[in-house]
Amino acid sequence: MDLKDIQNLIKFVAKSGASEVKLETDDVKITIKTGGEERSETTTYVQQIPVNAPMGQMPMQQQAPTAAAPAAEAASExxxxxxxxxxxxxxxxxxxxxxxxxxxxxxxxxxxxxxxxxxxxxxxxxxxxxxxxxxxxxxxxxxxxxxxxxxxxxxxxxx
Structure with a gap:
């Protein structure tokens, strides 16, 4: 089994969603483990603290940055x-x-x-x-x- 075969096997296991694959031949023993079931989920809570603005001031509207256009240009290039x-x-x-x-x-x-x-x-x-x-x-x-x-x-x- 050469390097290309091993790489193709790794790609196949990654795409299949299997958590572990073992392959044994006469001269090679391979075990491929993915992090499928061992991943622990982390929940993050974000608490927003309200800020009281003075009554005389109106909040300014923020304009969305136009960085999407240069990013799309770079992607097309x-x-x-x-x-x-x-x-x-x-x-x-x-x-x-x-x-x-x-x-x-x-x-x-x-x-x-x-x-x-x-x-x-x-x-x-x-x-x-x-x-x-x-x-x-x-x-x-x-x-x-x-x-x-x-x-x-x-x-x-x-x-």
Missing amino acids: DSKYITIKSPIIGTLYRKPSPDKPVFVEVGQNIKEGDVLCIIEAMKLFNEIESEVSGKVVKVLVDDSSPVEFDQPLFLVDPS
């Missing part, structure tokens, strides 16, 4: 890019070792199969390879930071 997402949970490293340069920089052209980063999961270092060719537009994760499954890592312009 990003839609032409391909998002490379994390296939596993772990710690992302942009360099093969601390004294080496990063695998890819913004503006660098990459091709299919190029190593973009390494994700350490359970003391195993997994090279994350590009599945597309193009130009790296944005790096979305800092070096040595934890990443979640399906978290966006890089934006690539395929043109």
Whole structure:
């Protein structure tokens, strides 16, 4: 069983909603647990304290900020890019070792199969390879930071 098979199994278990899956073959034993039933619900109560305004003043109406328009603009700009997402949970490293340069920089052209980063999961270092060719537009994760499954890592312009 290779890394791709394990990653596909993890994706399947995450989508299925199962809380635990065990798989044993002759040479591999895998247990995948999700946090499905172990999550505890937390209820937060917010108490608002009334504030008495002086009678002579009328409360000013607040206008909603128009940040939605730039956010929608940015989303439409990003839609032409391909998002490379994390296939596993772990710690992302942009360099093969601390004294080496990063695998890819913004503006660098990459091709299919190029190593973009390494994700350490359970003391195993997994090279994350590009599945597309193009130009790296944005790096979305800092070096040595934890990443979640399906978290966006890089934006690539395929043109």
